[in-house]
Amino acid sequence: MNVSVTCIILLAAVHLSVSQPGSEKPAFSVSLAYHQLPNYGGQVARFDTVHVDIPGHSYNTGTGVFAAPEQGTYVFNVSALKYLKGNKMFVRLRHNNKDVASLYSDSAGNGQNISHTVILYLERGDQVWVFLDTNGETEDDCGLNGNGYSTFSGFML
Template sequence: MQSGSGYIGPFTTAITLTYRNVFTNIGNAYNPITGIFTAPLKGAYMFRVSAFGHAPTIASAAIVKNGQHVVAAFDHQAQNDLNSSNGVVLILEVGDVVYVRLWNGKRLFDNASNHNSFSGYLLFPLR
């Protein structure tokens, strides 16, 4: 996550999350400065997101494609840790963008254990 350790949010407006601890980025389609994945070729891609936080503030992160909300990982309870994940297969054209959005009023927590993650990979190319 962008801060390395501690809370991200809550903010008054939604932000794009940046994941600076990049484990694999073959082809450099993910930009760790902007937090945006740009499809290098047309195909079916699998994306996953996980969200971790501490109550009582909601922990939520959403996968967004070309500015449109697709799916969200969401957890809310009165106390203790919050943890959720979600995933989706998307058909992308060359140049389509996918990123994770932290909605306003929501908060995540991360540390060296990398509780929050975003991953994506090409399942197969399409013509």
């Protein structure tokens, strides 16, 4: 599925879930303004531009972590545009320190896009984040392209 179609579907679902008065459910959408390269051993991606955060403060731009404000079933989407440093890009979606999705690109050239959507059941306080992994390699890894091209979003069904 095309990334723009995935984003449209996600935004429509968020809109439907928050457009009914009194029925606002947790939802967030963030993007990256600046390029991020993984440190040796990897790091949490800190998306710095918040587009939506309902009920507010569920996604922490300082830590890069979404904390579920209530238990329920959530949909998460990661879309990563490769920032050229090398050929390989490793991105993981983590739930409470467990990998729930892995994204990988090894094609040469800048501008490669990878994405993944998952559905998870979360307890209140559970944490979900995007992890830039080096997969044990140091010289051939790529990071996330900023300028709004790399995104992370989620919402409760």
